[in-house]
Amino acid sequence: MRCGIIGYPLGHSVSPAMHVAAFTAFGIDGSYELWETPADALAARVEALRDPAVGGANVTIPHKQAVLPLLDVLDPLAGAIGAVNTIVNRDGRLTGYNTDAPGFLRSLAEEGGFEPRGARVLVLGAGGAARGIVHALATAGAECITIANRTLAKGDSLAVAVETATGVPVDACCEPGDLGDYACIVNTTSLGMLGAQQAQLPCALDSAATGTLVADIVYNPSQTAWMAEAERRGLPVVGGLGMLVHQGALAFELWTGQAPPPGVMFAAAAEALGQGKP
Ligand code: NAP
Numbered sequence: 001m002r003c004g005i006i007g008y009p010l011g012h013s014v015s016p017a018m019h020v021a022a023f024t025a026f027g028i029d030g031s032y033e034l035w036e037t038p039a040d041a042l043a044a045r046v047e048a049l050r051d052p053a054v055g056g057a058n059v060t061i062p063h064k065q066a067v068l069p070l071l072d073v074l075d076p077l078a079g080a081i082g083a084v085n086t087i088v089n090r091d092g093r094l095t096g097y098n099t100d101a102p103g104f105l106r107s108l109a110e111e112g113g114f115e116p117r118g119a120r121v122l123v124l125g126a127g128g129a130a131r132g133i134v135h136a137l138a139t140a141g142a143e144c145i146t147i148a149n150r151t152l153a154k155g156d157s158l159a160v161a162v163e164t165a166t167g168v169p170v171d172a173c174c175e176p177g178d179l180g181d182y183a184c185i186v187n188t189t190s191l192g193m194l195g196a197q198q199a200q201l202p203c204a205l206d207s208a209a210t211g212t213l214v215a216d217i218v219y220n221p222s223q224t225a226w227m228a229e230a231e232r233r234g235l236p237v238v239g240g241l242g243m244l245v246h247q248g249a250l251a252f253e254l255w256t257g258q259a260p261p262p263g264v265m266f267a268a269a270a271e272a273l274g275q276g277k278p
Pocket of ligand 1: 100129149
């Protein structure tokens with residue numbers, strides 16, 4: 001079975017390592033390729049997925065929205081979020097899914113012991129990743145969600161979209177203010193990523209209540225400066241590697257019908273990032 005990832009650029013992707021490890025664990029004769037695809041080649045690239053040898057693809061920046069009209073069927077969750085990160089080829093028909101959102105929830109549950117039901121949650125950022133995450137938290141029963149984003153208009157528009165779709169109260173602001181009310185704070189901004197933003201914290205944690213779960217979806221480095229600050233304050237922490245691995249595991253299951261042992265994909269992703277076992 002041939003699978004791969006569609007995005008541009010793709011130099012940083014750890015997905016091949018994760019999926020090859022999962023194919024190997026099951027003894028499946030599979031390959032996972034880097035399909036670097038500029039925007040003007042996207043339609044042809046997606047069309048090529050109908051080949052009977054192809055199981056499907058992951059989709060990443062900047063194509064998660066642009067692929068929607070190129071597919072035959074859209075899973076309802078992907079349709080509600082408006083973004084596809086996994087395509088499955090079934091006898092030449094292409095179905096689009098979003099495994100980022102359930103992957104994030106699974107990471108909160110398994111690595112953080114956290115269930116959103118009845119919780120007040122703060123989400124920092126309103127970019128592509130935040131769309132799925134705010135939607136996932138709302139559909140998982142969060143009591144209310146606040147989005148804090150530098151560009152207020154983007155936070156506002158995401159808040160309106162998710163509140164309209166789910167009925168869960170979602171508001172937006174530029175600065176989060178007092179954090180004492182939140183059971184969970186999620187960073188979906190790029191602050192903390194390896195590179196120029198690595199030392200920057202998405203928000204101060206002075207006012208966070210004891211026990212507030214601090215979740216950072218940035219996965220490179222595996223421990224961000226913000227996570228280190230949360231740990232210094234004795235707050236429970238979940239990093240972004242878990243979301244990355246769980247979204248990949250859910251995609252693999254859609255292609256092959258088999259759920260890979262998460263430890264296998266975790267170890268492969270961590271090794272590909274040069275970080276050893278998490
Ligand atoms: P994106 O669409 O470009 O959104 C970036 C977000 O960061 C926006 O909310 C942006 O605010 C904010 N931001 C950027 N620079 C900022 C600054 N200097 N000060 C304050 N806010 C700033 O990116 P994305 O696709 O959502 O990805 C965001 C991060 O999540 C990346 O680090 C990515 O690697 C990570 N991620 C992880 C996973 C995983 O599986 N763990 C999955 C997806 C993404 P504005 O709206 O004001 O520009």
